[in-house]
Amino acid sequence: MSPTPKGTGHLTAGPVTHSRIAGIGGYRPRRVVPNSELVERIDSSDEWIRERSGIIERRFAGEGESVIDMSVLAAAPALEMAGITGADLGAVIVATVSWPYQTPAAAPLVAERLGSTAAAFDISAACAGYCHGISLASDMVRTGQAEHVLVVGVERLSDFTSLDDRGTAFIFADGAGAAVVSRSDTVGIGPTVWGSDGAQWEAISQTESWIDVHEKQLGWPHIGMAGQTVFRWAVWGMAPVAQQALDAAGITADQLDAFIPHQANVRIIDAMAKKLGLPADLPIARDIAYTGNTSAASVPLAMERMVRHGEIPSGGLALQIGFGAGLSYAAQVVVIP
Ligand code: UT7
Numbered sequence: 001m002s003p004t005p006k007g008t009g010h011l012t013a014g015p016v017t018h019s020r021i022a023g024i025g026g027y028r029p030r031r032v033v034p035n036s037e038l039v040e041r042i043d044s045s046d047e048w049i050r051e052r053s054g055i056i057e058r059r060f061a062g063e064g065e066s067v068i069d070m071s072v073l074a075a076a077p078a079l080e081m082a083g084i085t086g087a088d089l090g091a092v093i094v095a096t097v098s099w100p101y102q103t104p105a106a107a108p109l110v111a112e113r114l115g116s117t118a119a120a121f122d123i124s125a126a127c128a129g130y131c132h133g134i135s136l137a138s139d140m141v142r143t144g145q146a147e148h149v150l151v152v153g154v155e156r157l158s159d160f161t162s163l164d165d166r167g168t169a170f171i172f173a174d175g176a177g178a179a180v181v182s183r184s185d186t187v188g189i190g191p192t193v194w195g196s197d198g199a200q201w202e203a204i205s206q207t208e209s210w211i212d213v214h215e216k217q218l219g220w221p222h223i224g225m226a227g228q229t230v231f232r233w234a235v236w237g238m239a240p241v242a243q244q245a246l247d248a249a250g251i252t253a254d255q256l257d258a259f260i261p262h263q264a265n266v267r268i269i270d271a272m273a274k275k276l277g278l279p280a281d282l283p284i285a286r287d288i289a290y291t292g293n294t295s296a297a298s299v300p301l302a303m304e305r306m307v308r309h310g311e312i313p314s315g316g317l318a319l320q321i322g323f324g325a326g327l328s329y330a331a332q333v334v335v336i337p
Contacts, residue, residue: 054267179337246319
């Protein structure tokens, strides 16, 4: 590569390559929480929760299962599947809204536990965080900034959920999913379609700011949600975004091998599948039944389960979409690892 002449304002860069998900992993906390454990405090029933959300049980992290611990346990199988170690990583991106420190981020600690001193930072895009992370990681790899990037979606939402809140107590859960995005000879991650609607900022939010919590002595805040508002936005707004991701990847629904949407509510998943006109026999992630809504972790956890159970073919195409607080969303087609 010849040096750039002084004064031209030009920098040299390596060739743009391709990216793919080379490894996927997940960690589900040990403690299983069935609906029956939650219903009394919110005057609900197992039947209502199953019918309205599709959730049968979820996992809550126990003592000694921090955001960091869960991230590392999800990352280990992803690194192994990709055939690399932590030392090979060029960056670590952690998507989370439940790391309980304002600063520093969780990612440097996750990197350190994996034996990496790579660039490490968190992103806050709630349930869309993992798909945002995949987009960033893909571009970092494509432009030669890194050869391998770890993307973790992790939540310990039980710390920020009120078990007396009828609208959220039965939904939110804990867990971690991780993917290694690596350099590739072929296109393995399609263009991301993403955006936000800040006008609906309050539809899912921490009930009080940290400043109000402190100054007005409000006690521990939790995440509140205007369930019906979010439900309608997801059902009507997210199917077109998913369709745009298919269009951007240059494929049609009948070419898909899997649909892996954010696990918010099984009725949202079914409505989106219908609006997209997905083939009746297409494998669709319904991890929510046994995992609940794990926000940033839900898409990688759902993919990990499908891959582990052999429900979807390695090398096939999956449409994934995350959506939630912000409101924010991101969708892309990826090649299944
Ligand atoms: O992950 C981020 C994105 N999040 C989402 O996408 C979540 C979107 N929202 C939802 O999934 C749903 O709105 C919920 C599952 C949270 C709630 O389901 P819904 O069908 O929207 O319930 P609703 O608030 O419309 O309430 C319907 C009825 C009401 O009774 P009436 O007025 O019809 O007699 C509520 O009082 O269900 C009642 N209800 C409950 N009953 C038993 C509300 N919450 C409960 C409950 N148990 N927990």
